[in-house]
Amino acid sequence: MLHVIKDVEPRNQLEYQNQLMAVLKTSEVCMLLPRFLCFIVILNLLLCEEILNLVACWLNSGC
Numbered sequence: 319m320l321h322v323i324k325d326v327e328p329r330n331q332l333e334y335q336n337q338l339m340a341v342l343k344t345s346e347v348c349m350l351l352p353r354f355l356c357f358i359v360i361l362n363l364l365l366c367e368e369i370l371n372l373v374a375c376w377l378n379s380g381c
Contacts, residue, residue: 323334 319338320335323338324331327334
């Protein structure tokens with residue numbers, strides 16, 4: 319796409335390329351954010367389950 323911009327709009331090449339890169343970076347962040355949040359939720363659930371297991375163990379048998 320950068321090469322197309324260079325060929326189609328040589329006078330405004332830098333401006334359009336910067337706009338394109340800004341959009342692509344925003345899209346990349348938008349794609350990664352849900353994965354990161356999902357990872358955090360899963361990690362949180364695993365840690366909560368582990369803590370609950372430790373508390374149950376401690377209450378039941380004095381681990």
